[in-house]
Amino acid sequence: MKLTVKPLDNIGVEIQGFDITRPLEEAERQQLIALWHQYGVLVFRNQDITPENQIAFSRHFGPLALHPLKATRSEAYPELFEIESGGDKDKSMTAIYKGQTIVGRLDWHIDLHYTGKPNHGAVLTAVEVAGEGGLTGFGDLAKAYDALDDKTRELIARLEVSYAFSMQRRHMRYVDLDGYEPGPHSPKKPADVKFPDFPESVYPMVMTHPVTGMKVLGIVEQFLDRVITPYKAGLSNDESIELLERLVAHTRDPQFHYFHQWQPGDMVLWDNWRAMHCATGTPPGVRRRINRTTIEGDVQLGRVLLEE
Ligand SMILES: O=C(O)CCC(=O)C(=O)O
Numbered sequence: 001m002k003l004t005v006k007p008l009d010n011i012g013v014e015i016q017g018f019d020i021t022r023p024l025e026e027a028e029r030q031q032l033i034a035l036w037h038q039y040g041v042l043v044f045r046n047q048d049i050t051p052e053n054q055i056a057f058s059r060h061f062g063p064l065a066l067h068p069l070k071a072t073r074s075e076a077y078p079e080l081f082e083i084e085s086g087g088d089k090d091k092s093m094t095a096i097y098k099g100q101t102i103v104g105r106l107d108w109h110i111d112l113h114y115t116g117k118p119n120h121g122a123v124l125t126a127v128e129v130a131g132e133g134g135l136t137g138f139g140d141l142a143k144a145y146d147a148l149d150d151k152t153r154e155l156i157a158r159l160e161v162s163y164a165f166s167m168q169r170r171h172m173r174y175v176d177l178d179g180y181e182p183g184p185h186s187p188k189k190p191a192d193v194k195f196p197d198f199p200e201s202v203y204p205m206v207m208t209h210p211v212t213g214m215k216v217l218g219i220v221e222q223f224l225d226r227v228i229t230p231y232k233a234g235l236s237n238d239e240s241i242e243l244l245e246r247l248v249a250h251t252r253d254p255q256f257h258y259f260h261q262w263q264p265g266d267m268v269l270w271d272n273w274r275a276m277h278c279a280t281g282t283p284p285g286v287r288r289r290i291n292r293t294t295i296e297g298d299v300q301l302g303r304v305l306l307e308e
């Protein structure tokens, strides 16, 4: 296969010349791994995808992780995580944003951020494309770092930041809560959706990508909680809060974002050590199904905070 790349908006490339039904030679596998790290997001269109070939494709990038919750695993394919809306599971995923009821909206996040050991990446494939909405957004935190001024870079190189897992969006300090109301069935604590709880996790504000060595801005709005011991870097608590507000606003700048509008036959792979992602959600009743496989993270990027 001769692969060519076509740049997407702001982050990632579409790979052309790829066919998931054909066996991958080792040189092609190495090329895809290199492209994944070089561009952060790879989009493949018009693929003839099955659960088996999605799992086999994903394994080329590393061992796969099973979802921590047995209940959400596909019975036939334990490596496959089925994301579904428009059915009877919607209640807990429904909330009101500026007067509009939306199912499955997710703020910018990094998967498994709250464990201190985010997965390396994931593959999403379109099973049933939403008739309205249902986009997946990707944001380049390496580009966001590069766009900072020298003074900010110098300051944040000395800082660590914590993430506090929570089930209630209104308890998150840096997401946009303007016009937000939880739905009547929104979970209040992890056990409501059979989730375990997690202690805080802490990351350097500037992360170094384990493979490419790229500097990656370690700021993502979901679960973002506080700067650790800001006074050690000469910052008051108020200054540290204002810094996080400024950096979150920076990551929301559309110049770092690509929003994927799903079509049948689409497959998207991203580097979770570099790109944040979000989901726009769908209006109630709109059917949407995505199959997801997860490439395990074999590097501890953060640490779990049990005291301090
Ligand atoms: O539903 C989507 O578009 C993305 C969901 C998501 O955040 C994920 O699969 O990690």
Ligand SMILES: [Fe+2]
Pocket (backbone or CB within 6 Å): 109, 110, 111, 277
């Ligand atoms: Fe996610």
